[in-house]
Amino acid sequence: MPREEIPPGTLDLLILKTLARGEEMHGYEIARSIQRVSEDVLQVEEGSLYPALQRMLIKGWVKAEWGATAENRRARYYRLTAAGRKRLEAGVSQFRRVVQAITRVIQTA
């Protein structure tokens, strides 16, 4: 399966959606989950994952808490906040509109 770059601006959306399933996850799990759900098409670059998480912490879309992994290792777990959920909804509907519009343009051509 070829790997694709994540289009700019959509990484936030993917992270929020991943967390929206209700589980708390640490960074590695988020990256793995996106990769798995996208059937290995989307590869999350570590170089952009952590800055993105920091950005979302500032915005208050996610919260972070330290916890222990299954193997009892210290990890920072991220969780969606109400503001994050709102942002996700707005982001998804905006994304849909853009994709539909792009699709229409491509099909017409």
Added chain:
Amino acid sequence: MRSLFAPLLERLSELGRRVRMLVRRERFDRELEDEMRLHREMKEREFVEAGVSREEAHYAARRRFGNATLLKESSRSAWGWTWLEDTVQDVRYAFRSLRRNPGFVSVVVFSLALGIGANSTIFSVMNALLYRPLPYHGADRLAAIWETPLGHADQRQAPPIAELLDWRKQNHVFEDIALTSGTESSILSGTDGPEPIRIQDVTPNFFDLLGMKPILGRIFTADEMQELTQTVILSDSFWKRHFNGAPDVLGKSFTNHNTGIVSTIVGIMPPGFAPFYGEPVDLWQPINPASRRYSARQDHWLMPVARLKPGVTLAQAQTEMDVIARRLEQTYPATNKGIGKKLQPLHEALFGWARQPLYPLLGAVAFVLLIACANVANLLLSRTETRRNEYAVRASLGAGRRRLMQQLFAESGLLALLGGALGVVLSYWGIQLFRALAGEFPASGSINIDARVLLFTLGISLLTALVFGLAPAVQASNPNLNNALREAAGRTSSGSRSLTRHALAASEVALSMVLLVGAGLMITSILRLQKVDPGFDAANLLTMQIRLPEGGKYMQRVPGGDMERASPQVTAFHREVLDRISSLPGVESVASATGLPMHFSEGYTFSILRHPAPPPDQRPRAGYTEVSPDFFRTLKIPLKKGRYLDDHDTEAAPWAVVVNETFAHRFFPNEDPIGQQLLLRYDPYPVNEERPRQIVGVVGDIKQYGLPRPAPPFIYASYLQQPAVYPGGAIVAHLWKDLAIRTASGARPQDLPAAVKKIVAALDPDQPVTNVMTMDKLLDESLEDTRFYMRVLGIFAGMAVLLALMGIYGVMSYFVNERTREIGIRVALGAQSADVLSMVVKTGLRLALIGIAVGIVLALGVTRLIASILYGVKPTDPITYGAVAVSLITVALLACFLPARRATKVDPMVALRYE
């Protein structure tokens, strides 16, 4: 509602999170690292599970993370504090790198501190006089109201006292208007001999207008007026001095034995309250503008101070006063025809004069600071030059251009702040020095380092950092990696860089030139002034003042107007004093005058009998003084025509006057002045003297108003030929006498004052003798202002030269270092030490000459600013310019000396091996 505030709340909580992050950033860093390590290890395991060897998995995981530091930084930058952390880092770095160069730092900081300290000192003077609000409640709404005399809209004078009532009735723009006198000297006599005190005459509402309340008792009521009994308010210091601060002082009264006025104390003002003139006030007397005494509207000696209603602008108030002025012209045509009114912010009225002397000084210190900046820029440039490798390495390791500049500016800023801090300390002494040099002037006591001065110092410190840090920062940020790294030793510098350095040193010379020319012109002025012939012989003359009081046994007020009658005792007293002094041993002659040269004197307008009468607004005016007949012989003023006054000019004889040459030439250009008759008038009092005065002699001019000023036309009348009744205040010319005593050249004048005091005390025990001073000293003191300016400019010029000397020395040292190898080759090829010497000296001289050329042009433009305080020398005086140029060349040679000597000692072997 909630939706309205939601975005705001969001921003606030976001800010809160950012701040939390800043506070705990070390923990944050650690946590981020932990988080990423976990991620990396899990990735590693993932690879291992996929069948990659352990070692390879380790590197693969690392590779995926890329530059861990960069990643960490970009994560951190999300929180928006990078700039702050960078700055902190830069400052810390600057500290470290400066600490390694204490010599460099101390030279730089000292240069800057000199420049900044000088600026802070001058600014603190300007602050106290011009910028700090007056210490009264709502001081920005206080304004002075002047009147402009007929035909002289640019002049200001105090309006008649009674007009206050009209203004109050007719205006809608002021909350209130009060009147105040200046601080007047008076004599309090009573218990322990005569004591000089300072009093201020004010209308009762004066204190309310300024928002001041007494600490004890009350202020004046509206109908308390200055007559034979009056109420007074004491100053805190007078109360403590005379009544030990006793609270039962209210209601006590004391009698002035001289004036006979009984004064009852009704209030005490708070400590430090002494409005407007920078002098302590001992007591306040009430003025009642409604008094019949002022109904003639001739008394122009009280300044009106008004408080604008809130929201009323000065322009609106001026418009209203213009209307009132026109209305008053119609109501009182005799006194108010053509009289205008002029409003001025009170602060401006009291201290506006300070701008003219202070702005040139601020300009001078700005120059000193510029020189210091050029100096420091040069030192920094040399330093950056030697650190080029460092910058090149940092740039190649990824430091951005902006970051490099920022780093350099952090260093400059740190240096400037250190310089500023030391500058504040220096300005503390600077202020003391300024006070010592300037002598007494209003508000000189209130000069201090307050928040505004500190802010100013901080401001100019940062500004200087920008000025002197710019060239080095630009230079460092453009390190041209290739060259820098290739010439590992960094021994040669490009032409443009040494050009910058030399240009900076030349500009230091140019700026010093301007200051030196300024100081030189002042010195020339002083030298010229000291040679000015005052028109009389000042040697062996002792002067002192006897001011008879305006009241009591010497003067009676004529009821129903502003006229005063002198008692015959006045003339008798003066004559007796002169007679007794003249028979003292060692006294050659003695004379009295109202206003010796350099002192105050009255002015009278006059008309000439049998000449066409001048229009009332163009009456000729001349200086006037009442002298004893021996005045001319005692001062040795030459007789040009006719005769001196003498003892035959008595009350019964025709009134005689002597005029000076300027008077004779101006008013009788084509006639013989002798025999002409003058009718004097104490303008603006509209009545002539009762008898004409005949000119009997013409004497030489004397510099009555100071050595730099041309002699005014002048009339001398005998104190024996005076009217019985004087209009509005003119009587002081009869009461106040300055004595001039000519001593035999061998006699010791030290014993004289005591002898004179004994004579006066025998005649009137309450009468003090004051201001004992030799005439030489009096003349000398009249030059104090000019001398002050000379000293201050001299100090600044000295600082400038010192800085320029350091600057040239620095550049030349660098020049020699840079060329050690070249010099070595030359010497190896047979150059003599004279050749080497001339190479260095020529470079230094060229630099100085360029600086001098530019400096001359600058000085020609700038010295015009002090033209008004120069005497006998033009701002373009070629001799001064030449002398300054020569001395600057000497300074430049001096600065070249050490580097040049070092150059001649270059050992070619050592220089070339250094390769």
